[in-house]
Amino acid sequence: MSIKLTSEPGFCPDCGTILPLLSDKDGVRCYICKKVYGSEVFPGLECNYTSQFNSLETYSELKKGQESAEGPVVERKCPNCENDTMSYATLQLRSADEGQTVFYTCTKCKFKETENS
Template sequence: MNFCDECGSMMKTEGDAWVCDSCGAEERRDEAEEAKTAVTTQGQEESEVVDTSDVDAADMGPTTETRCPECGNDRAFWEMKQIRAADESETRFFTCTECEHKWREDDH
């Protein structure tokens, strides 16, 4: 990933050049330098599904005020987990205190 020296915007690749969508500045790509900083997901483990069906309510953790999309109840247990790349925000998992419906919220 490169940032424009002129305006600071993120640049994209077009063939053998980095191009800024904001101001149109261009610079040549250095493939040897890019290869040293390339990021891959190879070797990373898939996140596991966590089964909370056998966990007592007292052990579920904190609750918050949020509306269950299934039954309309206004309280849910919650927890946050980092399931994507470290530079992305955590995912919030909710379990309704009434019907035990489970859902998640991601920042977009």
């Protein structure tokens, strides 16, 4: 006789044991009952990512007469001269469990500021 359990996502539907992470090839194998399941045991695993890129105007404005950037360029307003483009660099200055420090440099007046992320 087979008994089916009603289980939460991420748990084996047959024995109730927590399941390991989903594998790309074989799906998930339960540690206890050794049954193999597909992604159906992890509903809602779909992830959506949004990447934002600088507009083409950011780079064309930089070429028109501003000095060269000291790193990647982002659309960020300089608090000193109101310029819309700043370059940035990142460093891990604090402990590993804290965010990095971002150093911004204005591409026009070279004003520098930092931000702890």
